[in-house]
Amino acid sequence: MEGPSAFGQLIPLLLIIAIMYFLLIRPQQKKVKEHQAMVAAIKRGDRVITQGGIIGKVTKVKDGGEIEVEIAPDVRVRVVQHTIQKVLSKTDTSLEAANS
Numbered sequence: 894m895e896g897p898s899a900f901g902q903l904i905p906l907l908l909i910i911a912i913m914y915f916l917l918i919r920p921q922q923k924k925v926k927e928h929q930a931m932v933a934a935i936k937r938g939d940r941v942i943t944q945g946g947i948i949g950k951v952t953k954v955k956d957g958g959e960i961e962v963e964i965a966p967d968v969r970v971r972v973v974q975h976t977i978q979k980v981l982s983k984t985d986t987s988l989e990a991a992n993s
Contacts, residue, residue, distance in 0.1 A: 932974050935960060940981040943972055 935941065939951045941962060947970070949962035958974045 931980055932977055935974065935977065935980060941977050942979045942981065944976045944978045947972075 935951060935954060937951055937954060940948070941951055941960075942948050943962070947962070947964055949964040949970070951960050952963045952969055953961040954974075955961065955971075959971050960974050960977070961969050962972050963969050
């Protein structure tokens with residue numbers, strides 16, 4: 894009696910790899926591309942949230958992957974551009990409404 898062929902033994906492994914690709918790797922790559930596009934589109938005047946939870950308004954986009962964010966009147970911090978978690982629209986007033 895012969896055992897299963899070498900190809901027959903590889904089929905389950907290939908199926909697992911394919912499932913992992915479509916369920917884990919591909920969605921993560923898509924998410925990274927969307928984040929890169931969002932970060933590249935940041936401009937002066939946008940309201941942003943950093944990964945550290947700081948909410949502020951972009952006052953200057955610098956070369957070298959830095960932006961300047963105003964977090965309070967006359968208080969500006971330099972932030973690495975890729976640490977921006979979310980860009981809010983200029984007219985988004987949901988945060989002001991939530992804070993009042």
